[in-house]
Amino acid sequence: MAAAMLETMRLTKRFGGLFANTDIDLAVAAGEIRGLIGPNGAGKTTFINLLTGIEEPSSGDIRLAGKTLLGQGSYARARRGLLRTFQLPKLFRNMTVFENLLIQHYACGQGTQRDARLRADRLLEMAGLARLRDSPASHLSGGQQALLQLLGGFMVEGLRCYLLDEPFAGVNPIVKDTMVELIHQHNRSRGITFLIVSHEMRVIRQLCSRVTVLAEGKVLIEGALDEVTANAQVIDAYLGKTWS
């Protein structure tokens, strides 16, 4: 079995009396593309925030390639190779598409600036955004912004684990296909591990061999997508019946 790239042990987050995440144990193997699904309010985004250091856990541990991430701020985790995208793309709207990618290099890229520029152009080429290179990011459509956000992580040579939070929401099918293709490519050629939060079952099926189902802040079940979606408890959770 491949060594775990990303692990959480009994990860818990309380906001006052509300338990957003309870005792989550998760292990994503190196090179795996894992899906994270579940009904709204299940705690998926909180979980991602805990992984990237935007929130501090109430208890539990997070490990990247075996080393704990507790005590490390967001930027330190990024430098260790853990990056994420946001549901509402967090781009630098008044900067050009090209500059948005360069920032990622400035932040935690290795290699020369010249290499970074070449890589950025190559990525834009691959994504079909080359003609928008010098346009402000605010001029992009929603789908193009999601795509650009995705490219940001690929700028980083040291990227080991990429967390994607609803990357396909509101994205048209053509862009969606491009994104899927990019994810596959980078997974195969660079061995990058992915954890993808999404509602889009079709895409999850294309990408993920295993999914983890979260409901009411706890892990409900893990397995292949078809197994999991046939599970009665999972169906109940999605339909809103209480799960005990």
Place this chain on the structure above:
Amino acid sequence: MLLGVDLQLLSQYVIAGLMIGVLYALMALGITFIYSVMKMINWSMGQFYMLGSFVQYLLVARWLGPDLWFVALPITAACVFVVGAILQLVLIRPMFTGGIERRDEYATVITIALLLLLQSLATVLNGPDEHTPGSHLPNLTIGTLPVSGATLAASVGGIVALILFAVLLRRTWIGLALRAAAQSRVAVQTAGVDLMRLDMIAFGTGVALAALAGALLAPVYLVYPTNGAVTTTKGFEIIIIGGLGSIPGALAGGLLLGLAEALGSVFIAPAYQNAYGFVLVIALLLVRPTGLFGERLRAA
């Protein structure tokens, strides 16, 4: 004659107003730049103007002499940059690294306390004396307005500083990071930028701009502990006029303020010179509350 005012007098006022507007803009730029990156207002900006004027005076009077004033300028800016960065590190950074709730209130309290501290220190250490670094630049006439060489040098120096700043922001990697942080602190941190270090640089740069204004004006407006008061007020007026967090706003606001004061002085009375800015501020707040170039504040 225009509206009962002598055209020559009017042109003199306008030229004088625009020249000083450049230096106001420099002050405002410092304030707005710190705000745009750190999302906090540094109320002690005027003290850094004062500090810049003192450092420039000491450098010129003790070692370089008035002819090398332009050599002293970048040294002054660098010194105050370092002071600002250290103050930021010790007093302000802890607000951002967790453990301190109510960050905005702390920023206000800390920077006002800093204002008082620097003011008191300067008063006690300096005593009741004024100083000037002196200037050997000859007086000349612009249009119909006689100006001192030092005033012209200050305006030109201010423009150069603004251009250099624009180049820094647009063409360097650190400028790229600063612009990104101004747009989204969360995104830039998630991307892996060391935001704490960036904040230090932003603060140091902002106060260095104020110090540059003080250094440029040292031979014109003299060097003494309370010389920063008026420029601070003007700086904040410009922020409101131009929009908080907007760099073109700071420039436009600075020139507009200089112009408003000039026109008010010549058409109404020079006695209320400092009040015309406020009139402009109120007018802007009524018509366009976010300022000429300001954006509505979005959450995160």
Place this chain on the structure above:
Amino acid sequence: MKATTIFRVAVALLLVGAGCTPERGVGAPSSASAGGVASTDPITIGLLTPLSPPGDPAGGQLIQRGAELGVVYVNTVMKGVLNGRQVQLAIEDDAGTPATGAAGYRRLVTEKKAVTVTGQFHSSVNIAVNEVANGVGVPVISTQGSAADITAKHYPAAFRTHVIDPFRASSWLSWIQQKGYKKIALVAETSDYGVGLVNETKAQAVAGNMNLTFDIEQFDHASTDLTPQLLKAKAFGPDLVINIGVGAPADLMLDQANTIGLFPAVPMLVSYDTPTRAQWFQLHPSDGVGVYFIAYFHPKEDLSDAGSWLATAYQAKYNEPPVYGALNAFADVIVTAQAIQKAGNTEPKALIAALEDPAGYKGWAAVPVTFPKDGAGAFYHTWIPPILILQYTQPNQNWRDAKLDASFSKKQ
């Protein structure tokens, strides 16, 4: 965590530092006697003066210098008061704000047991403090407050050692008449000092049928750019510009008038004695010559022996001759000491009666300091030094060598 601890310590230090305004006490160490005052305890004189904005710290600091040397003089030369008791100074910063000044006066009187309070610089503060003093009774000797109301209300506790606006205005109007100037530009700050002088000058010119025309230009004391005002004044075509700024504005006005060609083409009179300071020709190496200015004693005239003592001590300590504010503050302290000697005790009513003694007391000038009880209007309880108008004729000239153009004194 370590970072937040350092931060909290730094914040605490910062707030403490910010709260500390520049003050020191001078003189014998204070004895913390809660109960009765022993007959060897030092006597406290209160100094209430601006040491931070929005007040004018430069003005206050010069006063503080004089007062501190006054205490030294009393303790070493006069050998103390009332059988060798030392005097000491308790200092409060009034920050140029009436409410702060009033609170400072109360603290000096109730906590520090000050027997008189002196050092006032800002008229607005002085007036507020005198209201409190009228109720409390401990006398206030104004060092540099020039508004009429400071003594015009005839409060028994209100005293002043300073030129008042009416006298300054009448002096320079007489001089203007001598010189034959007809068009006068008054460029004045909007403080009580500036406004008072402008009003007095205009009123007395009219009352004296002098047929003068005035151009009044005003500015805020904190302003640094006076060019708009000076351009207007220049357009008026004056025969004389009177520079009514205190501190930095006085210097800025000269520089900017020089730049636009107003001075030296048009003569300028500076309204007080700031040109006598050593910094004058450092600040104005090329344009400081030709300026008319006011001084308060004849440069060749002997000071009193106390005044000479001060001049020597001040020069040694601060590398320049004492300015008027320091001279007056010095006098306020030593006059207080002499009044205590005459009264034989420090009770407010006895002190007031002693201060009113027509024989007067030694001050810094050759003429003694008297506080006439029968002074009319603002001349009540006010000692006024002479006014001299001098002119610098050479660069880097010592003020004592400046040309004497006119002198005026108020017979009391």
